[in-house]
Amino acid sequence: MPRPAEAGPEAAHELPPAPAGADAAPSPQVVDQVAVARLYGEPLFRMPQDLYIPPDALEVFLEAFEGPLDLLLYLIRKQNFNILDIPLASVTRQYLDYVDQIRRHNLELASEYLLMAAMLIEIKSRMLLPPKKTADGAEPEDPRAELVRRLVEYEQIKLGAAQLDALPQLGRDFLRAQVHIEQSLAPRWPEVNADDLRQAWREILQRAKLNQHHTISREQLSVREHMSIVLRRLQGRRFVEFEELFDTTRGVPVLVVTFIAMLELSKERLLEVTQAEAFAPIYVRLAYTPT
Structure with a gap:
């Protein structure tokens, strides 16, 4: 399951303390050599043999999302669902599995996704209830209509941003040519003051x-x-x-x-x-x- 780039913990930068009672080796007298690390302010010129790296020090993210709408659109397009007829049960289940994973690492980031999860559950519950006709006898609006409008607008903006980014940009894809052209070989006298x-x-x-x-x-x-x-x-x-x-x-x-x-x-x-x-x-x- 892809995870957002913000959810990964930072890798540890400090080495564990030396075991108590161990004989401390004197700092080597090395000249013109760069230390690979520092332990309690002392330079280390070679990697220790008992270096411990925590299991969660490194995480690989296959996908990164800009927000809840981006994640929801990803789940819909990945499974080729019709955006006008979203199967909310399947999409909500996958969405909650994803939110449950990021909640273990970054609760603050997960809160934004939980709001969308609550909206999906509310829409699903409204679909399970018998529809109520309006006062004028017209058919009620599909509970998914507002969510569909937001998804369609977001996808249009995202595609437009991708098209703009694909256009050639000065300084990134090309440089402006600069050619000096001598306009006139005749001397130009300055004006008289x-x-x-x-x-x-x-x-x-x-x-x-x-x-x-x-x-x-x-x-x-x-x-x-x-x-x-x-x-x-x-x-x-x-x-x-x-x-x-x-x-x-x-x-x-x-x-x-x-x-x-x-x-x-x-x-x-x-x-x-x-x-x-x-x-x-x-x-x-x-x-x-x-x-």
């Missing part, structure tokens, strides 16, 4: 102050005109330093208009402002549009 751009603009203003003129004049400046000037200066050149686009000899107004023109071109994606790394020189070039 706004603080670096402001600092470069401050340096240009400081240089412009060194070449100030005191002549007061009014000059009409066009942003579109300076946008064209910047584009012409970038034609045919791969990179131009940020400072080279500004003519510091013409005063601050021209520098401001040139800077605004460069920002407009960048906004319209006609030029790119790049920087190789932090604190490196800032370069400007015409925007490259792949065809």
